[in-house]
Amino acid sequence: MTSAPLLRVDDLAVSLRLADGRLLPILSDISFAIGRGETLGIVGESGSGKTILSLAVIGLLPESAVVSGQILFDGKPLTGLDDKSLCRIRGSRIGMIFQEPTAALNPAMTIADQVAEGIVLHRGNSWREARRQAIELLDRVRIDQAVRRADDYPHELSGGQRQRVGIAIALALEPELLIADEPTTALDATVQREVLGILTEFVREKDMALMLVSHNLGVVAHMASRMLVLYAGTRMEEGETADVLGDPRNPYTRGLLAALPGRTGRGRRMASIRGTVPSLAHLPPGCRFAGRCPDEIPLCSQDEPGWRAFGAARGVRCLRALTTESV
């Protein structure tokens, strides 16, 4: 990146304060950047902290969250900003799509109103004007007969349609950054492709930065130019998608790739990573992947390895990753 990135996250760490006062660490040592028009794919399983990461960027962490580190948006810090300023940024400059399309829509509000609300709020248009724009947006996300369906309620739509409404809401004000938290996970395969197609269109058209969070490597491979691998709350590997997928340096990344269906020959047992993801409350000492890693050595269980950048915009957290590579 030659110009300043649109979004820069530095040394982000997030913990949650529990009811009895203890601190539960969720994310630690997260750093990355996204430039305008760029798509970053964040890959993580459940329990990796990816949703908390999305919420942290848009500033919607729960009250019990304790945050350290910095999030810079267009050069200015988001962390520590007062809620009023954050509200001005949310929706208009940073948008978000949620995983469960049904849960993310207000069941008591028509879809046109839900799309129009952001427009009224940020642009100050009248409701009538905003609804007109909303119907246009619904049409753009390929809701058939948008005019007639404008006054439908979310429960009258299919899952795919609901997610498209969610996209319309998020993109209504043409934000510079869109955060998509598992946008297609709850959808059927055919619908997934449609939704991703719509996203790609918008990204290209509006030169929008996209932070795409998913556990699905296929989706990330398809959409993202760069990717970041998250595991148990911290980053494991980062780089251009083609590089990471073609030459994975972190054993966890390799494990994820090997576990993809289609990678195994016919009749062979599918590879899977042995063991289970550690609970964030009981992280192992040393590397978080220790105990499941096929390449581990005794040193791996002692101290958590630090993040090492190498090559052109690549990075990895692994003691064994760089033994043969020259930095």
Next chain:
Amino acid sequence: MSGAGPATRGAAGFRLRRHGPLATGLTLILLLAGVALVSLVWTPFPPSKMQIMHKLKPPFEVGLLGTDQYGRDVLSMLMAGAWNSLSIALFAVALGAGIGVVIGLAAAAWRGVLETVTMRGCDVIFAVPPILSAMMLGAFIGPGRWTAIFAIATFMVPVFTRITVGAARQVWTRDFILAARAAGKGALLISWQHVLPNIVGPIIVQVTIQLGLAILTEAGLSFLGLGLPPPAPSWGRMLAESQTFLRVAPWLAILPGLAVALSVLGFNLIGDGLRDRLDPRQRGHA
């Protein structure tokens, strides 16, 4: 339940929030039961003893809590009233729960028409508050202990029926019930052996809450003259009689009402505390 201000955050505050309400409730009810039982053998003065020369004395002068318009000792009357309120409440809830749970178990076991009719019947009874059914009863059989008990129990039956049906239906869907049925056990036996033990939690919670409500209702009934007739002391009637002397002897109105409120509060706190522990379905937000 529980709300904790900034002062009670942290580990110690957490324990206070978890156990505080239940402990407070238990204390209050043990106090109530204790006072009620003691009143059977001893009170500072005989509750019905009238000492006209000491009428309308404020607390701490003659009796510890003052005297009423006939010179009767308020504390003694409160103590004896505790026994009356508590015993009526216990009877009514026992009766209502006993019948209600049985009906509920039957409705959940046999479903179909029985269940529909039962639930409709509950709706119908719910439409008539205990006060009004007590008034109907009272018109015919006169006021008294049993009028109060029957009126309150009548309203309790649908309460327990509903709770039982709800909880029992959930148990009936569980696998071990299917196993019992496959083994050829009849609905009756299954209800007694398997369903009932598994719904005891919510029922106990409801019993404590309804005990509080029963005391509240009994006070209302006595207030209207539908409870125990004089000279039996009752908190509700004390309140009714206090109104005439409200200006000169406010303690006559404040104290019996306080007794009712604290008793009901005690039962509610226990019910809430037990609910968190016994009835996972209803666990509310802390």
Next chain:
Amino acid sequence: MIILMVRRFVGLLLTLLAVSTLIFLVMALLPGDPAAIMLGTSASADTLAALRQQLGLDQPLLLRYLQWLGGVLQGDLGQSHTYGVPVAGLIIERLAVTLPLAAMAILLSVLIALPLGVTAAAKRNGLVDLAATLFAQAGIAVPAFWMGLLLILLFSMQLGWTPAGGFPGWRAGSFAAVHALLLPALALALPQASVLTRVTRTAVLDVLDEDFVRAARAKGLSRRAALWRHAVPNAMVPVVTMLGLQFTFLVAGAVLIENVFNLPGLGRLAYQALSQRDIVVMQDVVLFFAALVIVVNFLVDLSYLWLDPRLRSEKAFS
């Protein structure tokens, strides 16, 4: 949706029928001779027989029931023994006090409970939450009629702001009438409000966990806007449900409160009918109250269709 409403309406009629049958049966089957109860023990055998015939007590049960039911449907509720006037007229007269009282009580309880419950949920574990929780616990335990006495003590006797009881009648002017109903309505409202506060708080907390509230915030809505425009409307179903369920207790409270404050309403009529052993009046008042409760619950049921659009269609998209 029309089918749903029609079905509910039929259910309403059935329940009303069931209640009226129940009340009739209870009154008919309770031990004791209604005529003797109404006239007292000193009445002569002839007067007793005459009254029994007038009340139709010598006729078979089913016939009595049908006659009574027919009368009720036509608005003829019989004659009051003590006042000598048709009961229907008496009830309408007394409604002029009880209905405004109930309406004021409900309004007050909602005005207190809603902001308190919503704020308690929004600022969880804060000061308002603590106060709301204490209020909720204390309020449920306090008998409404005791509250009435305490309020009289404070506002009438100590401060002299309101009358200590009685009702001047609507002819004396709306302000005076409402003024007289204020303290009784407050006494009724406070226990209701405490239950409602608790339900509101829980309901709002439940909704605040939902994704769409977060989605509303992601649009740029402030915490307060997301709370009131998205969370609260979706939390109303449990609150309205509780309002309906509490209505029975409101009726019971009204009976007691009208006696404390000496208001000439339906509750006081029931009590007077009891003291005078006027069984006809009592039966009719109980029936009326029961019918009112059932109708209110029916309206609550209908309101769900408005509050939650998902309930409007029998089939919703998967």
